[in-house]
Amino acid sequence: MNELDDIVKEFLVESNENLDQLDRDLVALETDPTSHEILSRIFRAIHTIKGTTGFLGFSKLESVAHAGENLLSKLRDAVLTLNPEITSALLATVDAVREMLASIEASGQDGDRDYSALIERLTALQTASPAGSPLPQPLASAVPPPAKAVAEAQPAPEAETPKPEAEPEVKPIGEILIAKGRATPDEIAGAIEQQIDGDPRHVGEILVEQGVVQSSEVVEALKTQNETRASALSASNIRVDVAHLDKLMNLVGELVLARNQILQFSAAQQDAAFLGTTQRLNLITTELQEGVMKTRMQPIDNIWNKFPRVVRDLATSCGKRIRVEMEGKETELDKTLIEAIKDPLTHIVRNSADHGIERPEQREAQGKPAEGRLFLRAYHEGGQVNIEISDDGAGIALDRVKRKAVDRGLITPEQAARMGEREALNLIFLPGLSTAEKVTNVSGRGVGMDVVRTNLEKIGGTIDIQSQLGKGTTLKIKIPLTLAIIPALIVTSAGERYAIPQISLLELVRLEGEEARKGIELIHGAPVYRLRGNLLPLAYLNHELGLETPAAGDQDVINIVVLHADDRQFGLIVDAVNDTEEIVVKPLGKQLKGLTVFAGATIMGDGRVALILDVLGLAHRAKVISEARERALVEDVAARERAASENRQTLLLLRSQGDGRIAIPLSLVTRLEEFPRSALEKTGNQTVVQYRDSILPLVRIADLLQERRRLTRGPQDAPPVDTPVQVVVYSDEERSIGLVVERILDIVEEDISKQQAASRDGILGTVVIQRRVTELLDLEGLIRTHAALRSTKDSLQKVSR
């Protein structure tokens, strides 16, 4: 019984591999329906499954496989030609077989699901065939003795092995049995003749029933048959339990550490023989490490080979045509990484097929080929694996993404207005946006992209997106080759060493002397450094880790480690930068699992433990990247407005009449809008516009301010009708009002403490911004006056009526 269990186990492993290949072949066959080679490979796979299950007594599985095989034989004999319907049915067969195999693995039975509908569907599809012809039994029927009868029964015996001279010759089951002395040629010939007389069973089955051979012998013969097929591959391969490899990997990690320790020790030694041995140990360890890492490497094709099927199913269900192309399937990466990127990649591919690529008619309308193209590319570069997934679909409509993000309160309208293309694209990685139910219809992307990114970042990967509206989208993923041993930068803070994974490292900045004292500036207490003109938010490692901080001001040297996390950069100030080193990542005990700032620990060359910083966790802790921080900043601006002591403000710069400049604190601005001039309407003497289901009164800034120079507004001054009106929307609890401005110039952050006294009403004061004298608008005051004026006017009008 045990022997049979082994047989079943082996059958399961082999069949699962065969099924994966089947999936691929069926999809491939669809693009090349006449390929004999693919067809016969499919046929053989199903046939083997069917045959083996028959012997093992899984009758339900056998009947499904049998129905599939019958349909396939019609295809192979060119009685039928492949159409999508048949492909779908065959793929469903593969799924059913897979389900039953899973059930066998779990319970030893082929399950209690009813597959008769599938069998009927498969049978119905082969009705085009002439009735009465015996089912072809290619493996058995190629047995030579009754050659005449075989030739009659099977018009195309060569279909099964189209190029026998090219492939290793596969012996028919009968021959194998004869060679092993299990059956005589006469017995085999008898069985085949019985087959030709209409017995639908295999030669092996007939023989077993006649008591000529044992079923286990036939299974063995079938195995021999399969081995011949796979011999070229399997002779040089063995299966190894992953747990063994993991153990080996850990041991090599230890060896690397011991090597490092010895190397450090040997530096102080004079003995030439010892030094020579150390060198050898060093080299061998390095080679061993590389060798063991290789055993864990798997080609990315292990994930990719599922994609043609995934895409095909998706495309069929939404009436699209999509071609999947792959480059660099053989690119290898660590097994754990392969598993970690499987779901994110599948998600991206599904997204591309589902939302990226348009329907054929849409594509043709845009002058693109009806068939969409999904291109997967993988390659090694700089110790990392690069994976690109691109489609030639609709691309991502940025303004829609932005609007959605604003509607969801993920960003403020001002932020949206300021946002560059890249930043806006990255919005799709925000958590709130992706759960939006309609985003997929609107923007084309975004379901669970935050999860994709989080999962990739967990394994030290990054994801980048590029999209051109109407042309397509490309996602670029970079992931490390392996996780167990990583290059890291060692830094010191408060006397302890910390390792920073090099993958997060961008550059090192060292400030000395005068620079060290003056280089770091503060924005509302938050330290920043001007790195090539851009403000780099800073965090002090000492401070973030709650370590004692050396007295400020007396530092002659400041070391800034520029890191990136979540697509943003920040600088980490450390006491000293030591060196880069290959470190072995070790997990922390469960008492420390809650600490997000550490990714693990490692043992340094001197045997002491150093903690590995989790850059993402640290950035969140330091609040240099979090969403909360951004929102806090916006709120900060409002807070600063109230707090007179703080004078830096974010200001919206406007051009007023006569090329003057006016600034409004951005915190008072609700939105920036543009309306076509045709949208403006009049009610009484008030200009209004319909805005978000309500009526927004519009006021010209010029009308609010007492212009010293009364500019006569002649018809030549009236702007052309087709230029849109730029409006700054201001809202408080009671009302919204639209401020019509000439032009929005810029958004700046400025110190407005050096104010000159106001020269007219409605102005708080004047400051110099961008070397231009700029008036600070007293927006709140003006709106109040305006509202008061209107209500008096209204009441006056009422009275006069």
Add this chain to the structure above:
Amino acid sequence: MTGQQQFSTFFVDRLFFGVEVEKVQEVLRHQEMTRVPLAPSVVRGLINLRGQIVTALDLRHRLELAEAPPDRLPLNVVIRTADGPVSLLVDDIGDVVEAGDDTFEHPPDTLSQSARALIRGVHKLNDRLMHVLDTQKVVGQDANSKR
């Protein structure tokens, strides 16, 4: 004689403790520790145990006893747990002691709540009382939440 058992013993703040000998992996002299910023205060640091990184827990802190004098270097009692070895920092190491069920008594109600959770009971030895530590609880989840 029923239920005879061997205990590995140690001292923490002059109290005498015992842990079943099979739970103790090894006893080490003072090890250099790498402290873990932001960690729960019971975690004193990480030690390198032949290439394995082991968390060292401050037993004094865990048992809410007085802080050790700063010049005193603690010893490590490395115990086996389901999640790998964990080191307990103790003041001094005692002998291996044999004790049976007949000398065991559950802790009196007068013990503080937190101590009752960690001390399974005492063995009444001839010259003193031996506290039996529940190691699973000492290294357990609530070590996390304790700040």
